[in-house]
Amino acid sequence: MYEFDWSSIPGAIPLLANGLLITLEVTLTAIVVGIVWGTILAIARLGSNPVLSRLAAAYVNLFRSVPLVMVILWFYLIVPQGLKAIFGNDIGDIRLTSALVAFALFEAAYYSEIIRAGIQSVSKGQIAAGLALGFTPGQTMRLVVLPQAFRNMTPLLLTQAIILFQDTSLVYVIGLSDFFGTAYKVGDRDGRLVELLLFAGAVYFVICFSASLLVKRLQARFAK
Amino acid sequence: AQESATLKKIKDTGSITLGHRESSIPFSYYDDKQQVIGYAYELQRKIVDAVKAELKLDKVDVKLMPVTSANRITLVQNGTVDIECGSTTNNTERQKQVAFSNTFFVIGTKLMVKKTSGIKDFPDLAGKNVVTTAGTTSERLLRRMNEEKQMKMNIISAKDHGESFLTLETGRAVAFMMDDALLYGEIAKAKRPADWEVVGTAQSKEAYGCMLRKDDAGFKKVVDAAIAQAQTSGEADKIYAKWFMNPIPPKGLNLNMPMSDEMKELHKAPNDRAYE
Amino acid sequence: MAYNWNWEVFLQPSVTGDDTYLGWLLTGLKWTVSLSLSAWVIALVLGTIVGVLRTVPNRWLSGLATAYVELFRNIPLLVQLFIWYFVLPELLPPALGDAFKQSHPLWQQFFSAMVCLGLFTSARVAEQVRSGINSLPRGQKAAGLAMGFTLPQVYRHVLMPMAYRIILPPLTSEFLNIFKNSAVATTIGLIELSRQAQQLVDYTAQPYEAFIAVTVLYVLINVTVMFLMRRLEEKVRVPGFIGGK
Amino acid sequence: MIEIKNVSKWYGQFQVLTECTTQVQKGEVIVVCGPSGSGKSTLIKCVNALEPFQQGDIVVNGTSLSDRKTDLNKLRSHVGMVFQNFELFPHMTITQNLTIAQEKVLGRSKDEAREKGLKFLDRVGLMAQAEKYPGQLSGGQQQRVAIARALAMDPICMLFDEPTSALDPEMVNEVLDVMVELAKEGMTMMCVTHEMGFARSVAHRVIFMDHGRIVEDASKEDFFGKPRSDRAQQFLAKILHH
């Protein structure tokens, strides 16, 4: 039987808290940018301009077909060098920046699909009603469709945010010390990997489970 | 001085970026306050001092950049870090991609085993599960040995040293092949250090060097000189004792790894030769 | 940027001399595909059972199914994988644990990753199955019962055939996800596709070629799966139904 | 044939049915009407044991529903039910819809089930559609198939829950015609419907429900002649005005 030794954890709390902050930072940035950029993509995709619509679809499909790990590595190892070739100057510690960019762009693809479904979930009759009142198509989108779409998809957006929160653990591949990365490094440093992994799992569970309970509450409220 | 892109850049920007490892104990790693420490890191700071003197700068802004075994070469190549000192082996293959400074450490690749396992050397491994860390020279050696001598070992490539040791500790593998210095480091971290030992004839000697960009002789000269100076002046011996024969952070472990003959030789005659 | 493009690197024999680098990529592909497919079978079977249980009118069963889903949904895959691989064998009876740990490492890695991915995905599949069943008109179940079917018969003949058709598109994305998620198995040492990408970077020092090749392979897997699932969708499409012929 | 004795039912706190009592004789046709939400569907579902009830008892053909030993599946197979939204099984052809329950529930052979199914399909005038899928038929046609499907089980009585209210006005009559014919052949029927024309022509009794209670339970003549309760009078006025 394995001998558990939890003594590393108390001393590492400040480090772990720091890691959790980074995790939250990546998650929040990706949510905000992802939703804004995702909405633009979704509208482009549903819009009448065939070029924009194709481009948006291609973007979404590309990002959705590559593992997140690969995307993170791409934005860490490959893209910065391209940028450097163009701008010719130095890049410092880009781990956080590249993770933020990678997650935001990656999540936008997923959010745009949710938002597209949300827009499509608003009945055609609502659009007709908006237009019939004399709203322009833009006004109809803004005043009638989007508020309902966002309301319909809030639970889905939040669920995606929970998945995203979990996925941030993958930034370990570029050595960024998010919560999971920190836990892993502390475990590695002290030779207590198993304990730290179990601890990390428990923390993730508590956070994600509470969040998903919240989502269910919201869902129940919207269902009324 | 010779024309050097790196030195010029350091002079222009007033800053240098150091690549370091996060958990290569005792070469380059974080203590519990997220400060970089270690044997290689101390030498790296000496190199910074030498660069400062060379460029006659009062102050150089030092930026720290943690690297992993997977990305370290790329980051040196693409200019993200100016010099990486950690536990990187200098070999001819890597020399095609980057340049290496004077050797600052010589290791031998050996085995860590449980004292009670009865395994004393590499031939005992035939038909057994053996773990090593992915992407290291040990992995290559082990695979090649397996191929050439038909040893029928099952080789597990773990993601990092910690995982390798865990694989050994949990009984998945009977031996962990790695650079001896790192093995001593892992033993120091173990729950029962007394259970483990390092055995076997060194399969290869490897020279650890700092990585620099290729074709920058001016910078390399400054770096080489700094390392040689430390080694011949006896300063490096003191640093060695500090990191290998005394308790080190974060948990006050003592590696108890006496200086090898190769190291003594190196300190007498500094060089940048690769063993392979 | 001074970079030497060298696409022929894939044809060179590898450092260890046992294969070409292209061979490595193909080995990686093989593991990625077999891991994903076998995990998918687990996910479908368990996901269906758990998903159905979540909709049955028995509190205990549906509560149990809910707990299952919540447990596997709320811990990152990465953490779950480490737990399956490193922690669980330690909690087994020593004889069993040791037997597992002393088996061939590749088999251990594959097995842990397969079970982990399978269970992780089954929780998601269960959610899809549940929402598929719930999205059917309530009257369908009543109609089935009213004709004298038992509850299992209603599920078997009335609800599941339509529920599966409805959730085919989201199931397709879960199926795609399992291929992508299999990349996580790299962390316990399974030599699947993304591990080979990193190995190639280590051994050939040609990161761009390695990454581009592996990315293309993932996209190819994706395209193939989507193509097959489209065909399946067309095949089971119900005439006269939404999106039907 | 059907006895409903003092049945009460709650959804959580909310009482849907309050002490409902009535009975249907063999061969009788009963129309149930009342405002939306008054509990008509619930009452009819209770007869079929599709919804459990908390108080009272219902006895169908001598079998008590609240008796634990009653095999509800078997009972349901003897009671035909037709739903507002047809509830054909969309992934099966019309023929499969007609035969599956005969085979799986009554254990009839494939051929026997098919013959019987097609006989009733012919009766509702849809022989030509046998190999189509429900989604390819109009609403009226689907509802006629649903009636045929129920009849193929040789039910001892039929329950209808607003069988025409999801139909386009044009199609209402094709379904009502089938129902009228059934009633004339002596089938025991309990129909929730607002088609007062149908009630006038074939119903024996009309039950009016409001707020979960049976407010009127009268012969057709009495109901249309002089409904006793105000609520029923108002309702009739509203429904018949246009």
Add this chain to the structure above:
Amino acid sequence: MIEIKNVSKWYGQFQVLTECTTQVQKGEVIVVCGPSGSGKSTLIKCVNALEPFQQGDIVVNGTSLSDRKTDLNKLRSHVGMVFQNFELFPHMTITQNLTIAQEKVLGRSKDEAREKGLKFLDRVGLMAQAEKYPGQLSGGQQQRVAIARALAMDPICMLFDEPTSALDPEMVNEVLDVMVELAKEGMTMMCVTHEMGFARSVAHRVIFMDHGRIVEDASKEDFFGKPRSDRAQQFLAKILHH
């Protein structure tokens, strides 16, 4: 007021409207009826430019819809439209539903819009519901709000697309009453509906459509007295029978 000239429309290969021609005078009330899928909704949506058409022209109040220079949004704001499923905006209160278009489209001030909106809300008898959300009202109430919303825009004519067919039978009349009143006040109206009672009492003309064509276009008296086409006769028979 509304002139429909030889309008044809296709969805891809499928022709929905074939050479439809008719006109509506100021103050006239027209009822459009016909079997499901005959193109009634499509025709009425074309009048409002909610659907484009490929041939012919429609002129509303002197403005040609096929003229590229016509500001369609502005035109729509002058034509009131009421839908089968009400289409109130569920995320806004009743008052907001009534005022938003007045403010954003006609540029009225908040107060003015509110005053106007509540005036019409009062007219349809729902003053008490002003601060509720659509989801909290019954279908009949929602449809009355939808009519008030359209009226608040001071439309020059009103289009109705089966305004009562999604309603429980009890609620049909409360909506029809509002429409009858409007008609009597002289509003120009074009109503798709199967409520023949309504047609009989206030329509001036009845248009019967089938397969995308206007098959009959007759005065109310002629239509109910002796429909010329067989199809219309059958349709009337089916719809009026029960």
